[in-house]
Amino acid sequence: MSVRGALAFLLLALAFVLASWLGWWAVPVVAAAWGFLRPAVRRPILTAALAAGLAWAAWLLWDFGRDPAAFARLTGRLGAVFPLPSALLLLLTLLLAALLAWCAAAVGCWLGGALASNPHER
Amino acid sequence: MPATPAQRPRSGRTVLAALGLGVLLYAGLRGIGPAPALGPFLNPATGVWSLVRSAEPPARAEARIPGLGAPVRVLVDDRGVPHVFAASEEDAWRAQGYLIARDRLFQMELQTRAASGTLSELLGARALEADRATRRRGFPWAAERGMAGLDSGALIARAARAYAQGVAAWIDQMGPADLPLEYRLLGARPAPWQPINTLYLFLQMAYTLAWDDQTLLKLQVRGLVGAAATEALFPLNSPIQEPIQPNGSRAPRYDFARIPPPGRPDTGALIGARRRESLELALGWQPGPRDEGDAIGSNNWVVAPRRTAAGYALLAGDPHLELSLPSVWYEIHLNVAGATDVAGVTFPGSPGVIIGFNRAAAWSFTNTGADVRDFYQETVDDDAHPGRYRLDGAWQPLAERVEVVRGRRGEALATDTIRFTHRGPLLREGNRWLSMRWTAFEARGPGEDFLRLDRAQSVAEWLEGWKDYVAAAQNGIVADRAGNVAIRSTGKYPVRPGAGRGDAIADGGTTRTDWTGFLPLEAYPFSLNPAQGYLASANQQPVDPRDNPHYFGVDWYSPWRALRINQLLRADSALTPESMRRMQTNPGSARADAYVPLLLSAAGAIAAAGKGDDTLRRAAGLLGEWDRRYTPDNPRAVLFEAAMAELAPLVWDELIPTERRSDSSARPVAAPEEAVLLELAADSANAWWDDRRTPEVEHRDEILARALRRGFVRTLHADGAPESAGWRWGNAHHANLYHLLRLPGLSALGLSVQGGPSTLSPSPGQGTHGPSWRMVAELGPAVRAWGIYPGGQSGNPASARYLDRLPRWVAGQLDSVLFPARPGELPASRVRSVLTLTPAVP
Numbered sequence: 001m002s003v004r005g006a007l008a009f010l011l012l013a014l015a016f017v018l019a020s021w022l023g024w025w026a027v028p029v030v031a032a033a034w035g036f037l038r039p040a041v042r043r044p045i046l047t048a049a050l051a052a053g054l055a056w057a058a059w060l061l062w063d064f065g066r067d068p069a070a071f072a073r074l075t076g077r078l079g080a081v082f083p084l085p086s087a088l089l090l091l092l093t094l095l096l097a098a099l100l101a102w103c104a105a106a107v108g109c110w111l112g113g114a115l116a117s118n119p120h121e122r
Numbered sequence: 123m124p125a126t127p128a129q130r131p132r133s134g135r136t137v138l139a140a141l142g143l144g145v146l147l148y149a150g151l152r153g154i155g156p157a158p159a160l161g162p163f164l165n166p167a168t169g170v171w172s173l174v175r176s177a178e179p180p181a182r183a184e185a186r187i188p189g190l191g192a193p194v195r196v197l198v199d200d201r202g203v204p205h206v207f208a209a210s211e212e213d214a215w216r217a218q219g220y221l222i223a224r225d226r227l228f229q230m231e232l233q234t235r236a237a238s239g240t241l242s243e244l245l246g247a248r249a250l251e252a253d254r255a256t257r258r259r260g261f262p263w264a265a266e267r268g269m270a271g272l273d274s275g276a277l278i279a280r281a282a283r284a285y286a287q288g289v290a291a292w293i294d295q296m297g298p299a300d301l302p303l304e305y306r307l308l309g310a311r312p313a314p315w316q317p318i319n320t321l322y323l324f325l326q327m328a329y330t331l332a333w334d335d336q337t338l339l340k341l342q343v344r345g346l347v348g349a350a351a352t353e354a355l356f357p358l359n360s361p362i363q364e365p366i367q368p369n370g371s372r373a374p375r376y377d378f379a380r381i382p383p384p385g386r387p388d389t390g391a392l393i394g395a396r397r398r399e400s401l402e403l404a405l406g407w408q409p410g411p412r413d414e415g416d417a418i419g420s421n422n423w424v425v426a427p428r429r430t431a432a433g434y435a436l437l438a439g440d441p442h443l444e445l446s447l448p449s450v451w452y453e454i455h456l457n458v459a460g461a462t463d464v465a466g467v468t469f470p471g472s473p474g475v476i477i478g479f480n481r482a483a484a485w486s487f488t489n490t491g492a493d494v495r496d497f498y499q500e501t502v503d504d505d506a507h508p509g510r511y512r513l514d515g516a517w518q519p520l521a522e523r524v525e526v527v528r529g530r531r532g533e534a535l536a537t538d539t540i541r542f543t544h545r546g547p548l549l550r551e552g553n554r555w556l557s558m559r560w561t562a563f564e565a566r567g568p569g570e571d572f573l574r575l576d577r578a579q580s581v582a583e584w585l586e587g588w589k590d591y592v593a594a595a596q597n598g599i600v601a602d603r604a605g606n607v608a609i610r611s612t613g614k615y616p617v618r619p620g621a622g623r624g625d626a627i628a629d630g631g632t633t634r635t636d637w638t639g640f641l642p643l644e645a646y647p648f649s650l651n652p653a654q655g656y657l658a659s660a661n662q663q664p665v666d667p668r669d670n671p672h673y674f675g676v677d678w679y680s681p682w683r684a685l686r687i688n689q690l691l692r693a694d695s696a697l698t699p700e701s702m703r704r705m706q707t708n709p710g711s712a713r714a715d716a717y718v719p720l721l722l723s724a725a726g727a728i729a730a731a732g733k734g735d736d737t738l739r740r741a742a743g744l745l746g747e748w749d750r751r752y753t754p755d756n757p758r759a760v761l762f763e764a765a766m767a768e769l770a771p772l773v774w775d776e777l778i779p780t781e782r783r784s785d786s787s788a789r790p791v792a793a794p795e796e797a798v799l800l801e802l803a804a805d806s807a808n809a810w811w812d813d814r815r816t817p818e819v820e821h822r823d824e825i826l827a828r829a830l831r832r833g834f835v836r837t838l839h840a841d842g843a844p845e846s847a848g849w850r851w852g853n854a855h856h857a858n859l860y861h862l863l864r865l866p867g868l869s870a871l872g873l874s875v876q877g878g879p880s881t882l883s884p885s886p887g888q889g890t891h892g893p894s895w896r897m898v899a900e901l902g903p904a905v906r907a908w909g910i911y912p913g914g915q916s917g918n919p920a921s922a923r924y925l926d927r928l929p930r931w932v933a934g935q936l937d938s939v940l941f942p943a944r945p946g947e948l949p950a951s952r953v954r955s956v957l958t959l960t961p962a963v964p
Contacts, residue, residue: 021168024150024161028143045139059166063174067920070177074920078170080867081307082157093164093171100146106139 005041009051016055016101027052027097028104035108038116045105052101053094060090158307168298170306175299177920179224179955186962187216187291189284196221197948198955199940202915202923203465205455207945212284214456215473217959219288219315222452226470226917227292227312228302229448232862234319234471237261237326239527244310246530254536257525259329260547263540264563265321271566278570281473282317289315291962302917304863310530323471324568330443331489331594332562339677339792340625346791347776348385355381355794356677358623359667361801364681364688366597366609366659367647369666372692374685378801383809384776419679420488421706421882422599423658423687424607426651431696434902435601438702439477439486442884443894445859447869447925449913451477451895455941456576464576465941467895467911474573477895479907481943482579483602484899488659490595490611493675494561496618496637498545498630502555511543511555512631520548543630557630559637561614565592581606581650588612589643595674597647597659603901609657611647611664614640615674622673645672656691660684660882680797682880685712699908702898706882707934709751713880714762716800721765722746724826738827741765741834744844752878752885754852759878760841761849764833766796766879772825773799775813783815796880851878857889857932859912868919870912873932883934896936908936 012034019026031048041047064071079086148154150161163169179198187194192209194217199205204221208214223230235241239256241249256262272279293312305311344352363375420441427433443450451467456475466478477486502508503517510517521542529535541548545559562568574587581602588598588610595613616637618624628635647664649657660683664674689712690705691697725742728734741761748758770793775783777790802810806822813820813828820828841848848854852874861868875892877883885892897909912931914923930937942948 017167020165023168024165025147028147056166060171063166063171067174067177069922070174070920073922073924074171074174074177077867077919081865083867093166096146096150096160096164099142100150103139103143103146106136107143110136110139 005047008039008041009047012048013051013054013058016052016097017058020055020059020097024096024100027055028100031101031104032108032111035105035110036112038109038112045102045109048105049098049102053098056094056097060093153309158309162309163306170303172299173303173918173920176297177916177918178922179957181954182956184958184960185220185291185295187220187288187959188962189287190216190959190961192961194959195945196955196957196959197942197945197953198957199948200952200954201453201937201940202926202954203453203455203940204957205457205940205942205945205948207457209458211458211461212280214458214462215281215284216288216291218454218456218468218473219285219290220292220959221288221454221957222468222470223289223292223315224300225915226448226452227289228304229862229917230289230315230319230471231313232304233326233469234322235313237322237329238265238319239525242527242529242535243313243532244308244530247535250527250535253527254525254538257527257538257540258547258549260540260542260558260563261322261325261329262525263523263542263547265318265325267563268321268566268568269318276567276570277573278320278473278567279317281569281573282320285320285473286315286317303868303919307863307865319471320473320569323469324565325562327469328562328565328568328594331596332495332560342791343777344388346384346387346779348388350382351385354379355798356792357798358673358676360663360678360681360795360797362681362685362797363666364662364684365647365666365669366611366657366662366664366684367649367666367669368652368654368657369669372654374681374688375666376801378804380805381798381802381808381810419491419661419683419884420486421658421660421683421687422486422488422597422609423656423691424599424601424609425691425697425702426607426655427605429655429691429695429697431698432900432902434900435603435605435607436697436699436702437479437484437486437599437601437607437897437899437901438706439484439599439895439897439899440706440882440893441477441487441489441895442892445857445890445892445894445912447859447861447913448917449894449911451911453909453911453915453939457943462576463943465907465939466897467909472569472572474569474576476572477897478576479899479905479941480576480578481603481905483581483584483600484897484901484905484907485575485584485598485600486897487596487598488661490597490613490664491661491675491678492595492611492613492615493624493673494593494595494613494616496559496616496624497627498543498557498559498635499627500543500548500555500557500630502548505553505555508541508548508555511548511557513544514631514633518544545630545636556627559616560593561616562593564614568592580604581608584608585610585650597661597664599657599659601899601901603903603905605901606651607657608650609648609659611659611674615646615672617641618673623676624673625676641672645670647674655695656688658684658687658691660687677795680713680795680880682711682713682716682796683882683884686710686882699898699900699906703896703908703934703936706893706896706898707876708882709753709756709876709878711750711752711878711881713796714748714750714759717766717796718745718748718750718762720803721762721826721830724823725830727823728827733824734827735831737834738831741830744834745830752851752881753876754850754874756851757844757849759851760854761834761837761844763855763878764837765830766833768832768836769799769826769829772813772829773802773810775815776810855885855889857885857892857912859928860890870925870928873928875932876934893931896931898936905941907939907941909939910936 019030075086153159194208197205206217239253422439425436455465464475464480466475501512503510523540525538527536543557545557571591578584584600592614599609601607617639661679662681662684663678774790782788811822857873857875859870877885879886895911899907914926916923
């Protein structure tokens, strides 16, 4: 990945971090915007998915870092509630962000492409 | 930014992405199946994972509360207990509302909704029938009437308002991480907290403690064996007299009489039983607690200074309630200079302290179990849509109230018209109408009494502050630093015309059957500084009928726990806080002391008569090895319990409905108290001993031996050989603390505890009820106290204090309760959080 690509990836991940504070729905919004803009990076849709997953992982890591014991208690008890292995619940969280971003970026990308191919409508 | 060919979207992928996005957005917004909406739930910024951030209170924080008169300082100690230092009682209650909402908001709302019939607004249509039953019981009517009748300057009115301000302040200031897990699972938000919620809470508690309604059981039994036998099986007075109010005897008195043989079925009563049964269903009354034996009971006792090692009065309290997570209790210390300095536990939603101590006194309660609810059969003008009811030969208008039960989106799920006579709610039952009168509906400002107790500076002040308490009747026990000890069974006891009893359906057509008033305070069971030097209550009949002829109720719990407590208290004249603590989990059993010799004697008699076999001999041998203690590793308690479980249907086979007697697993419609069974055991040839399902005529010893033999065989099948781990009491029986939503993942199940049926730490049945707040207080120059409840202060499952007390509760240990007079007295090493509450700027 180029420096430019890495920077774009990190900026996008940061955007996901901040957008998540507004609500989970902001993840597909940011991803769709990213896709719509069709940035000149390799595999932009996959980039969006990875950046969203990373952003939510960053949130989880931040909470883990604040209080590892509380985090372990919470994951353990949530896992027992559903019931799912705790690790799977964490994975599901990251997967949700990644899938939301992937789908929204793909749709945004298609929309951007469609409009770009018909400049009169833009 | 031009797209390269490689970036050009492929249509198949786009369709897949669009579909996927649709599914994800739906799952994110609405959830799939029982799962919550995944988007807000899993979002780590504001969703369930953020609960980690609110797991522990911040080391230092400030918050504002509207209406606060002056700053309030709160120090949270290392047990999670807030110590509130305020300038006025109102400010202390505001802070209390804020703090308890911070730790227990969902619990507060859930239990309030249970009492107001609005659970459906939180849980959806699955709670509809429970809500309708609550409204038919008249709870919203009673709470609103109570609130409207409250003087705005009344102590409870001021407290409820202040408390609500504190709760509202917390709800307003909640950040995303503060939303309790349960709301996230349900996809709900907290409802605003109103002062009336405090009244709902006390109604709910009265409902919990006024569960025991014997009329239905007695009607069912009458239908099977007639009136005379029923009266003997469910007697007005306990056959073992060990009353709360000392009767001058140093030992229990056994008032055994001959129990009349089963009589002819009373078909009229059978009809009544069915009627009453459907009425109970209409009311949503829970029949469960009888299955839990005396686990919904309590213990308390006090010891005068002359019987303690240090020469200071000692008090022990131990209410047995439903074991839930979070606990029904919340521990707090409220300090208001010159007014109140009280610590102990309270119900989330209730201002002040319910059970606890201050600088001068300590107190606790057990349930009296008095009969304070009556039914009246009414004549109405229109059977389908009554508007009037007949009273003393004239028609009286019925008050009406339309109850609309709403769902989660505010939609109407059901609309019911509830009617009221002058007695209370009118209930449809089959083709008849019954009205209900209950003392809990007569309380004006429930909860105020507890606030007065918090201020009491002596036993005398405590008793005075408690004298107007209405429901549910409680055996309040108290000790003070001057060495006084007292107990009084307090609550409004209805005075009824005629024989004065309330255990039958009365004629509603006349006011002559109405209550004529309430017993005067002087008639309440009471004792102050008795010669014996101690007092105790354990839900037994409160007063010896030879000393006090008034009607308080019927069919009292067997006094096994009372017998054991008094036995231990009589045996020790140098009690210490530590010995009081050990008593609370004493594994001995007066019930086992009474029945084991009977079972062994019966087995011996049967063997001597040549009717025994090896199985019975082996069972008797194993039971004979038992030390009659319910310790977790005890290998024989399980055999005794199995034998006792077999005994009831063998003896009371006449109480199994005729059409089910051929079913070997059928149980009696009701089992008389085991004290009555002991009374029967004194009469070995009584007709009740005959099992009418067999051709031969049995006597006592044959039935007792058969129960032991069957219990042994059942235990062998269920738990393996007597030497196996399955016979360990701790493996065979458990305590179970269910989460409020019954989610196993948030519950603590299968706990191996010390204690069994009718021990001082009772753990019968499903193990869902038991000791909810064990406390010991020493009334010395400085009051010292120790206490524990199962669970922890926080309702947040991520918190260390969600379950931190559980291991010590299981082990029967108590925590030392910190009671600083000033903030500076709390050791810095034990302060975990400091919160400063300041008045909100308008």
